[in-house]
Structure formats: C-alpha cells, structure tokens
Amino acid sequence: MRVIKITAENDKFAERVEDLSGQPISLCFQCGECSSSCPVASEMDLLPSTLIRLIQLGQKEELLGSKTIWLCSSCFMCFARCPRKIDIARVAEALRQLVLREKDVDRVHPDKIPREEREKLPQIAIVSALRKFST
Amino acid sequence: MMGGNGLEQLYFPGCTLKTTAENFEITAKETAKVLGVNLVEIEDWVCCGTVHSLTTDDLMHHLAPTRILIRAQEMGKKMGLGWEDGCSLFTLCSMCYNTLSQLNELVKESPDKLDIINDFMDEEADYEGKVKVLHLLELYKQIGVEKIKAKVIAPLNGLKVAPYYGCLLLRPKKVAIDNLEDPTIMEDLIKALGADPVDNPYKSKCCGTFHTVDKPYLVANLAYKILTYARRAGAETIVLSCPLCAFNLENRQEEIKELYPDFQRMPVFYFTQLMAIAFGLGDFCRFETNYVDPLPLLKSKNIIKVKG
Numbered sequence: 001m002r003v004i005k006i007t008a009e010n011d012k013f014a015e016r017v018e019d020l021s022g023q024p025i026s027l028c029f030q031c032g033e034c035s036s037s038c039p040v041a042s043e044m045d046l047l048p049s050t051l052i053r054l055i056q057l058g059q060k061e062e063l064l065g066s067k068t069i070w071l072c073s074s075c076f077m078c079f080a081r082c083p084r085k086i087d088i089a090r091v092a093e094a095l096r097q098l099v100l101r102e103k104d105v106d107r108v109h110p111d112k113i114p115r116e117e118r119e120k121l122p123q124i125a126i127v128s129a130l131r132k133f134s135t
Numbered sequence: 136m137m138g139g140n141g142l143e144q145l146y147f148p149g150c151t152l153k154t155t156a157e158n159f160e161i162t163a164k165e166t167a168k169v170l171g172v173n174l175v176e177i178e179d180w181v182c183c184g185t186v187h188s189l190t191t192d193d194l195m196h197h198l199a200p201t202r203i204l205i206r207a208q209e210m211g212k213k214m215g216l217g218w219e220d221g222c223s224l225f226t227l228c229s230m231c232y233n234t235l236s237q238l239n240e241l242v243k244e245s246p247d248k249l250d251i252i253n254d255f256m257d258e259e260a261d262y263e264g265k266v267k268v269l270h271l272l273e274l275y276k277q278i279g280v281e282k283i284k285a286k287v288i289a290p291l292n293g294l295k296v297a298p299y300y301g302c303l304l305l306r307p308k309k310v311a312i313d314n315l316e317d318p319t320i321m322e323d324l325i326k327a328l329g330a331d332p333v334d335n336p337y338k339s340k341c342c343g344t345f346h347t348v349d350k351p352y353l354v355a356n357l358a359y360k361i362l363t364y365a366r367r368a369g370a371e372t373i374v375l376s377c378p379l380c381a382f383n384l385e386n387r388q389e390e391i392k393e394l395y396p397d398f399q400r401m402p403v404f405y406f407t408q409l410m411a412i413a414f415g416l417g418d419f420c421r422f423e424t425n426y427v428d429p430l431p432l433l434k435s436k437n438i439i440k441v442k443g
Contacts, residue, residue: 022191039341039357074186075341076306080315087307093189108349120386121348122378123150124230128185129348131196 010058017055017063021094027084028052034078034088044068048078048088055091069095070107070133096132106134141171144274145207145216145224149231150182156228156378158421162407163227163271165419169286170278174225175214177206185230186345187237194251200238201252204266205259211266221265225274227407229377233303235268236310270304270312272320272376272406280327288415290329293436296409297333297370298322299361301380302341315339321374324406328413333370337361342383354383355390362391362401371432372402374409381405386426402429412438 018025034048035041046054046068054063063069072092079087100106108129110118118126144167152160167174181199188196204224211222226232242249242264253261275283298321305315313320318339322332340361343354361384365373375381385403392398408420417439422429433439 020190020192040343040346040353043353071346073302073341073344073346074189075302075344077302077339077341080306080308087189090189097190097193113348117348117351120155120382122155122382123182124185124228124379125345125347125382127150127182128230128345128379131184131186131188132345133349 004057004059006057010060013058013060014055017091017094017098020097021087021090023086023088023091024084025052025055025086025091028056028086029084031083033081033083034086037077037081039075039077040071040073043071048072051095052086052088052091063095064099064102068092069099074132093132100133100135104135108133141168141173143173143175143214143216145177145210145214145222146174146271147177147180147183147203147207147224147226147231147235149226149228151378152227155424156381156405158419158424159227159378159381159405159407161419161421162405162411162416165416166407166410166414167271167274169414169416170275170282172274172278175210177203177210177224180206183231183234185234187234187241194248194255197238197241197248197252198256200235201242201249201262202256202259203235204238204268205256205262207266208263209260221263221267223267223269225269225271227271227376229270229301229303230379232268232270232312233310237307239264239266239268240309270376272304272324273312275324276320280323283324283327283410287328287413289413289417289438291325291409291413291436291438292329294330294432294438295333295369295371296325296330296404297335297365297368297373298325298338299342299365299373299375299380299384300339301375301377302339302344304376305339321376321406325374325409328409330409333365333368335365335368335370337364342380344379344383347379347383347387351387351390352394355387355394358384358387359391359395359398362388363398366399366401370401372404372429374404374406376406388427400427402427402432404429 074089207224216222325332
C-alpha cells in the first residue's frame, strides 16, 4: 500500500486543476466507469480514474509527467458515463496546459511531420494536433 | 426563403471540405438540391479551430468559432432567414459541428464570457447567441425518410452498411444530435436508401482523431477494431460524417495492413456519397479520391454499373 502525506502544497495543486478544468474533481468516488469506457486506456500509464485520484491527492510531478495526459483524445466517452459528471477531457486539457505553459515545449511541430504525411493528412488533423499538443 | 434552387439554408464548410473531403461537400450540396434545399456557403469564413477549447481561462480560442457564428448571424439577417428566433447554420464536418455547437453552449451558460469576447472584437457586430448550429443529418431527419425514399432511383439493395458516428456528433451530451448511447439517425437514412444498416459495438468509439499526426499506429489499432467488429457484425462498408474519421478509418488501412497482414480492406463512404449513388448522382462521388476503391463492392451488388 502506498501512503501519501498531504501537504498544503498538494491541496493547492488540486485546487488549481479544479479551477482550470472547471470540474468537481473532489466528487469522484472511484467507480472506474471512465477507465472502462476509455478507448486508449490500454496505452496509458495512469488510468483515467487513477489520474483523478492523484489530483485529489495533489500529486503534481506524477501527473504532469504522465503519458496519460497526452493520450486523452477528448472523445468525451468518460464524461458521458460519469455518475459524478466530471468531464475528464477538460481535466486532461488542464494538465496538458500546465505543462505547455510552464515548459513551453511543443509536442507536435509542423516541421517535424514527414512531408509525405503532411500532404495527405486532412487539415483538421493537423490543426487539432497543434491545438492539443503545442502552445 | 425560396431561391431559384429551393429553400435556402446557410452552411459552413470548414477547411477540410475544400481539400481532402471535396467529395463530401459536393455530394452534400447535390443531394440537398434533390431534396429542395440550396446550401448557401456563408461569406468570409475562417477555420473554426477544430476543437473546442477546454480550459476555463482560455477565451482566445473561442474567437474563431464566434466569428463564424457572427458571419452566419449577419447573413441570416440580410437574407431574412427567420431572424426573430435566429437562423440555422448547417455543418457537414463533425469537428466543425462540435466546435460551433459547444461555443454556442458556452455563451449560453456564461454570458459574461460572451461579453468579453464581443468587447475584444472591434470590427464585427456582436454575437447575439441565437444562431442554431445543426448538422446536415439533422436537416435530412427534418425532411424525413419518406421524402428521401421518394427520391431514390437506384436503391442500394443488399448493401450492408455499418454507421459510424464517432464522438463529436454525440458527445458531450448537450450537443448530441441523437441518443448518445443508441443513435439511429444514420440507420434511418441507410434504410431510406434501400441498404441494410448493421449495428456494431464500436459505432461511437473514438477513431483516435488527431493522434493520427504523431501516433499513426495507435490510430491504426483503434481503426482496426472498429472495422473488424463492423465486418464481424456483417457489414461490407462503413458510412460516416467526419473527414478525420474518414482518414483514420480509410487511409490508415495501409498501416493496419502492416500490423495485421490478414486484414481485408473495407471501403468507407460519407453518408452523402451513399445518398448521391441512390439518387442517381454517382458521378459526383469522385471515388477516385477514395483510398479504398469502393467500386468493386458497388459493382458486385449491381448498384453501380461502370463503363468498361
């Protein structure tokens, strides 16, 4: 079992994510519906329900360093099914924004997309990837 | 308003309908004409941004969709398109539909945010929040299956079609065009065209969307599941309404084939392409731009007779 000692710093981080996402993260009671609905859960290092729990506990480093926040595709399936009406797509976006705003590192850059791919990808793919993964 | 080509309705094409999804736009306009609707493109439009911005402090990315709705609002007024209650703006691409609809919901819920956005934009009229954003499938539902059936001259008899809704027509719930767990709007259309809709468990599971840019094999795996379950359920083809879903489910079949050599390719249609075939307007479908050639399937069903 993992024991986490909560400090004021942890609480502050949890509050920041609630504010930026506008979501009532503290309401989550760990039913797991989000994790079972998520189409990319199998690729994630933290399941969506774990992500929410770690926010409640203010675990900033683990959250901002996770693969999960870059894998969420904002499909809103978890939100559609959440009995506590928490929109995890908004939560993941808030966490991504915290990283992008702090570190100012673009995860996708138009110049790094191979030319052949760039020519065949629909515009909406490129624009949405840039919107999600760059500042 | 009745124009020379029937009832005029405003529509927003979005970027991709002018490039990789031209076959979607042209078949939408032509099938609408058959049903007595002239889709009028709004003037001076911009890209909607493709995704609704999800953080509470980011208003900047709501400017583009607001500008589009202002263009529609002003054109609706000029053309006298039922302005008292606000005019309708039809979309074809699911991403545009979702981005514009979610913006409308945001300004309804947070009038203070709308005030800030309006104040920020000097050159345009204020957005009044009354444009109704609708998807073309909703227009065809309003027109009704009986009227659509009456226009079918080449029924798609025996064609087994799995509808693929994806995410953005159905979620979040406040912008859903149909029941989000059990939609039927595409099934009804498929039946009206004479084809057989095939239910399948992945019809509203995400195709992987923008991950296609930097994680094509993640998308190929998701697309493989969607296509394989549709085939197992008896489908011969998939029909959809989003140019990004179309790319992921169709073009990424190349990557699927690398991962799963036994995979059998499956053609993918926009719903308007199927309508065009059934209405005898197959020439507008531009199948040569499809990555998976659908003609062998259509020929095997005697739906399209191709010269040569």
